[in-house]
Structure formats: structure tokens, C-alpha cells
Amino acid sequence: MKKPKIHNWEATSTSPTDLPDWIHPQSTASEWFVPKTGFKVDPTQAPTSSTYVKVPFNYKFHNNSNATDLFWNLLSKDLKSSAIALIESSKSKRPNALVSFIRTAFEVIDHLLELRTPSTPPPQIITLSDITTGHIKSFLEAHDLVAMGINVSALNTELGSTVRNRDNIRSTIASMDIPSITRKILIQRLKDSDAAASEREFDSACDLDDNEQALSISTIQNKCTDLSYLHATKEHQAYQFEIGKHEITDIFNAVSEGFIKKNQTPLMPTNIAFHYISHAIKFHRDYAPSLRKYIQELDSHYTSNILSKYAKSTIRSNIQAAAKTECNTRPFR
Structure with a gap:
């Protein structure tokens, strides 16, 4: 069977009429609505959370700019072109994959905007082609809580019975000199630690000390998968992401020692x-x-x-x- 031709979406505009028919026509420049697996677009009905996945493009960067600002127009166009190609080329058919794919790209850019020393300005990142292997390595290393000198259990003790909302956790770690991506990971880890355990039917057979310090290696693998998607769809980018899958794998192997194997479903007592x-x-x-x-x-x-x-x-x-x-x-x- 002949595969359908994948259009080059480099000139994708913000008008819904220029989007593929599998994206709801009420989608805008800041967010798309893609039907969940098993559903189809119904233009006569408004997209609801029960049948559609919302793919946001309004990421707020460290320098207080927004991904929808004109300054990031080249980057946004290439990301949207790659997102469409990702689905239409069958490299991924999962609508939720678009959310992770887009978020990872924005997180990398956001991390790079923070990369500076007192005597060195941040890298000039405007397009996907400006990202280097060094940037990717730095981004992945920022997920290694142990290497960053963060003691999760000590912070957990310091919080004590404090309500685990973002504001309370953010105030606790405000004095820590860490990248924003590390800060987000830490907030999520402290915020969800109790809730995740309470939702389990049975307690984990693993000791808590084995898991509370480092992130699961699957977290970093998912980030690498998203980055490999960027390279796999580079033909649809005006300013191409040049870091290939093998290079991403090499970077992953170099930094993976700081992560633990994923703790699977807890064993039954x-x-x-x-x-x-x-x-x-x-x-x-x-x-x-x-x-x-x-x-x-x-x-x-x-x-x-x-x-x-x-x-x-x-x-x-x-x-x-x-x-x-x-x-x-x-x-x-």
C-alpha cells in the first residue's frame, strides 16, 4: 500500500485552515486540540478534555518571554511542522506524545537560556539548529539530583507536615542555586511523593532509601526519545535540529549512571x-x-x-x- 505523501509544513501559519484535518479547527497558535486514540475530529462540536488532548505552545521561558512571542516565531514554526510530521509519518501515533515532544523542546531551550557564568552571556538560541551536543548533555545532567548535590530526603524532612503545594515547596528551595528545570523536577518530586504512595494498593517491596534520591532512568529515556523525534523530523524544519539519534544515545550513556532503574509496580506482600x-x-x-x-x-x-x-x-x-x-x-x- 502506497504511503500518503507527507507535506512540508515549514510555512505553517497560525490559521486553523492551514492545519491538517486531524487537528480540531478551533485550535489556535497557542494550543492545538488533537483527538485521543479511537476518536475523530468533529468540527461541529467544541473539543472537550474527555475526547481531545490539548497540545500547548505557550511555554514561558526563563527570560520572561513566551513561546508565542514573535521572537520565537522561527522555533515555533519548526516545532509545529515537526509535530505534524511526527504523526503523519507514523513515527508516533499517540496524541499524548505531542505534548511531551513539544514540552521537552521548550525545556531544552529554557535550560540553555540559563547557561551562563558571570563573564559569559547565555548562548544565542533562536532556532533548533542552534542546539549543540554540549547543550543536550547539560540539559540531561540537570536531571541528576544526586550529582546536583540535592538531598531529597533532607528536604522532605524539612518540609515535615507542611502542605505540599508548589508555593510552599518553592519557598523551601528558593535559596538553592540550581537550574529551573532541576527546580521543577524537585518540586514535582516533593509534591507527589506522598500522593503517589497512597494511591498504591500495596506498599513497595523496595526500601525507600533506594529510590528517594535519584530519578528513574525512564524519565531521562523519555527525554531522549523526544529529542530523537526532533532529528527524525528535521526534513520538515527550516532550521534543522542536527543532533542525531546515535549522538543522543552516546550522551545518554555518559550521564545515565546517576539514575536508577524504574521501580515497577509494587510487589504484593x-x-x-x-x-x-x-x-x-x-x-x-x-x-x-x-x-x-x-x-x-x-x-x-x-x-x-x-x-x-x-x-x-x-x-x-x-x-x-x-x-x-x-x-x-x-x-x-
Whole structure:
């Protein structure tokens, strides 16, 4: 089957009429509405959160500029062109992937705007082509809380019973000289630590000290995936992102030691697991013989009283009619 031609969206404007038909026409320059998997765009209805993913482009940078400002027009056009190409080239079909993809690109730019010493001005970043491997390495390293000298458990103790909202956490870490991306990660980590644990059905079998200091390596892998998407769609960029997948992998390998393997779904406590197993054994012991006997009797009755008296075609047509009746009478769920 011939693949549909992917248009070059370098000149994408902010007008909804210039966007693909899989983006809702009420989308604007600052946000797109993309239907979730399994849904299609209905131009006659307003996009709702239940059926659409909102892809924002109004990121506020460290220098108080906004990604929708005219200064960032070249960057925004290339990002939107890449976002469209990402979906239409089938490199990713997940609407939620666009949100992470766009956010990571903006976070890299935001981090670079902070990269300066007292005697050196920040890098001149205007387009995707201005990003270097050194910039990417610095961005990924900023996610390594341990290397940044941050003691999460000590901060957690300092907060104590304080309400874990952003303002309270931000005031606690206000004096720390860390990049804004690190600050955001730390706020999210302290803000969600208790809530995430309370939502689990069972406590994790891992010790808390094993996980509370470093970020999961999957976090950094997701960032690298987003960056590789930028390079994979560079043909649709006027100012191309030149850092390839192999270079991103090399950078990841160089900084990955500071991250831990992802802590998977918590293990079920042993006593609860044994409880479930014992009940399964009891059920099998008490009811399995009777169920097997009943099924055998049904099979014997079918063989002796049905197959011997009716033609196979009659049996088949009756089964099909019964199945159709059941389907039509089954209540909608």
C-alpha cells in the first residue's frame, strides 16, 4: 500500500485552515486540540478534555518571554511542522506524545537560556539548529539530583507536615542555586511523593532509601526519545535540529549512571499472596470435581440426545439463530 505523501509544513501559519484535518479547527497558535486514540475530529462540536488532548505552545521561558512571542516565531514554526510530521509519518501515533515532544523542546531551550557564568552571556538560541551536543548533555545532567548535590530526603524532612503545594515547596528551595528545570523536577518530586504512595494498593517491596534520591532512568529515556523525534523530523524544519539519534544515545550513556532503574509496580506482600493462593487451591479442591462432572454430563447429553437426532446443518443454524437472538437482546453496557 502506497504511503500518503507527507507535506512540508515549514510555512505553517497560525490559521486553523492551514492545519491538517486531524487537528480540531478551533485550535489556535497557542494550543492545538488533537483527538485521543479511537476518536475523530468533529468540527461541529467544541473539543472537550474527555475526547481531545490539548497540545500547548505557550511555554514561558526563563527570560520572561513566551513561546508565542514573535521572537520565537522561527522555533515555533519548526516545532509545529515537526509535530505534524511526527504523526503523519507514523513515527508516533499517540496524541499524548505531542505534548511531551513539544514540552521537552521548550525545556531544552529554557535550560540553555540559563547557561551562563558571570563573564559569559547565555548562548544565542533562536532556532533548533542552534542546539549543540554540549547543550543536550547539560540539559540531561540537570536531571541528576544526586550529582546536583540535592538531598531529597533532607528536604522532605524539612518540609515535615507542611502542605505540599508548589508555593510552599518553592519557598523551601528558593535559596538553592540550581537550574529551573532541576527546580521543577524537585518540586514535582516533593509534591507527589506522598500522593503517589497512597494511591498504591500495596506498599513497595523496595526500601525507600533506594529510590528517594535519584530519578528513574525512564524519565531521562523519555527525554531522549523526544529529542530523537526532533532529528527524525528535521526534513520538515527550516532550521534543522542536527543532533542525531546515535549522538543522543552516546550522551545518554555518559550521564545515565546517576539514575536508577524504574521501580515497577509494587510487589504484593507475601501474606496476601499466600492468602489468594490458598483460596484458589480451596476453590479448586471443593468445586472443580463437581464442575468437571457437570460439564462431562452436558457433553454426554449433547452427544447422545442432540447429535443423534438432528442433522448437523440444523444444529448449526439453531446455534447461529440463538447467538443472534442473544446479541440483539443483550443490554447495552
